[in-house]
Amino acid sequence: MSAPRKLWIKTYGCQMNVYDSERMSSALAAAGYEQGASPEDADLVILNTCHIREKAAEKVYSDLGRLRPLRAAKEAAGGRMQIAVAGCVAQAEGAEILRRQPMVDLVVGPQAYHRLPAMAERAARGDGPQIDTDFPEEDKFDHLPQAPKARRAPAAFLTVQEGCDKFCAFCVVPYTRGAEVSRPAARILSEARELVDRGVVEITLLGQNVNAWHGEGPGGRAWGLGDLVRALAEIEGLARIRYTTSHPNDMDDGLIAAHAEVPKLMPYLHLPVQAGSDRILKAMNRRHTAADYLRLVARIRAARPDIALSGDFIVGFPGETEADFEATLTLVREVGYASAFSFKYSARPGTPAADAASQVPEPVKAERLARLQSLLGEQQAAFQAGCVGREMPVLIEKPGRHAGQMVGRSPWLQAVHLAADAGLLGRIVPVAIEGVGTNSLAGRLVA
Numbered sequence: 001m002s003a004p005r006k007l008w009i010k011t012y013g014c015q016m017n018v019y020d021s022e023r024m025s026s027a028l029a030a031a032g033y034e035q036g037a038s039p040e041d042a043d044l045v046i047l048n049t050c051h052i053r054e055k056a057a058e059k060v061y062s063d064l065g066r067l068r069p070l071r072a073a074k075e076a077a078g079g080r081m082q083i084a085v086a087g088c089v090a091q092a093e094g095a096e097i098l099r100r101q102p103m104v105d106l107v108v109g110p111q112a113y114h115r116l117p118a119m120a121e122r123a124a125r126g127d128g129p130q131i132d133t134d135f136p137e138e139d140k141f142d143h144l145p146q147a148p149k150a151r152r153a154p155a156a157f158l159t160v161q162e163g164c165d166k167f168c169a170f171c172v173v174p175y176t177r178g179a180e181v182s183r184p185a186a187r188i189l190s191e192a193r194e195l196v197d198r199g200v201v202e203i204t205l206l207g208q209n210v211n212a213w214h215g216e217g218p219g220g221r222a223w224g225l226g227d228l229v230r231a232l233a234e235i236e237g238l239a240r241i242r243y244t245t246s247h248p249n250d251m252d253d254g255l256i257a258a259h260a261e262v263p264k265l266m267p268y269l270h271l272p273v274q275a276g277s278d279r280i281l282k283a284m285n286r287r288h289t290a291a292d293y294l295r296l297v298a299r300i301r302a303a304r305p306d307i308a309l310s311g312d313f314i315v316g317f318p319g320e321t322e323a324d325f326e327a328t329l330t331l332v333r334e335v336g337y338a339s340a341f342s343f344k345y346s347a348r349p350g351t352p353a354a355d356a357a358s359q360v361p362e363p364v365k366a367e368r369l370a371r372l373q374s375l376l377g378e379q380q381a382a383f384q385a386g387c388v389g390r391e392m393p394v395l396i397e398k399p400g401r402h403a404g405q406m407v408g409r410s411p412w413l414q415a416v417h418l419a420a421d422a423g424l425l426g427r428i429v430p431v432a433i434e435g436v437g438t439n440s441l442a443g444r445l446v447a
């Protein structure tokens, strides 16, 4: 019998890529691949890429450059290394990747991962480079097995929706992930039950526009994400439910009510607004105003007063003036975020804003980003400080860096470090918070 082939995957970008990498790895395990320890070691290297900003996309080419000598050394020694580019760069650039880096064997878009083992087989047979950037009709997840039980952590991702029809003027996602598609409720519920059987206690539902999810409940009743959350909450053994990323325009009454009525739904919501100026929001094609967003936040907080909000922001969108930018700061001050991600606008080929004449100069973007991040940093520090002295339920997720230490997760998505026995893995325990870091908390197990 030949030695098992080794696989090495590097994941860039969002949680949906993390989930996809896990499923690709399971599909390849079923085809006889084992996890390799390093790229040098691997017969198949997959780069699961992100196209959202220029830096993310270019990173792939520098990583490919680094793989070149490794592959040459391996071949010189009589071995083999196949190289696959998956994810959003694969979808956006397709054959262009082979032109820039001819040693790539496989280019596979996010909707074609179930075809990856067969593609690798064909390339290995000498059929030449394989490209698949189709958007097939079938649900790829029906053909991608789950990870083996032994590899399961207490918290898992579950993709319920993919793609986006919103076409924000800056964003590549509608092009790389395609049109909005919801997975059927029955499949999601059975996958969730399977995860819980494997020891999962916290599930994060994923989608590029997760709250646009829609489906059918029993008797053909129309379901929104709030209904799906309620159905998931009935699964015994599932203790916590989260979802990400949401669009403000898809936060419907049913979902807001679920935050008030479903205790398993965690009090943390990532709700990107991008900017605080109505003129810029309009140019971004966000289809909501700053006031719409603030009203929505007030309704969500009325439903779940202890909810912590996080957001995404872009500074230096084409045409953004100092006054527009200050409107973003004003909105941030009004909302008060527990955490946030903020970025300089990056022009992406093929998106409407990329060709706008009024691009904001790089130094102006950098200066605005620094001011925004300083305000967001203050808000995060205040939120963190407010946790000290409180007792909260913490899900113990993994061993910490030091012996006798474990790391868990607070209801508000903070990592919590504490002294605890490894036997508590997967349990939710009360912890008294005694100290804070930027994103993490330190605490003591309450007897």
Ligand code: SAH
Residues within 6 Å of the ligand: 052, 053, 170, 171, 172, 173, 207, 208, 209, 245, 246, 247, 272, 274, 312, 313, 314, 343, 344, 345, 346, 347, 348
């Ligand atoms: N589907 C999610 C997330 C999309 S990508 C949503 O709608 O919110 C994650 C974040 O990257 C976005 O929220 C946005 O803030 C940022 N982003 C997207 N395109 C960008 C670009 N061209 N330049 C800078 N940031 C961008």
Ligand code: SF4
Residues within 6 Å of the ligand: 164, 165, 166, 167, 168, 171, 172, 173, 174, 208, 209, 247
């Ligand atoms: Fe991109 Fe906008 Fe769709 Fe989010 S809603 S994925 S930012 S186009």
Ligand code: F3S
Residues within 6 Å of the ligand: 012, 013, 014, 015, 016, 017, 049, 050, 051, 052, 087, 088, 172, 173, 176, 177, 208
């Ligand atoms: Fe990046 Fe694609 Fe996710 S562009 S953020 S990996 S959807």
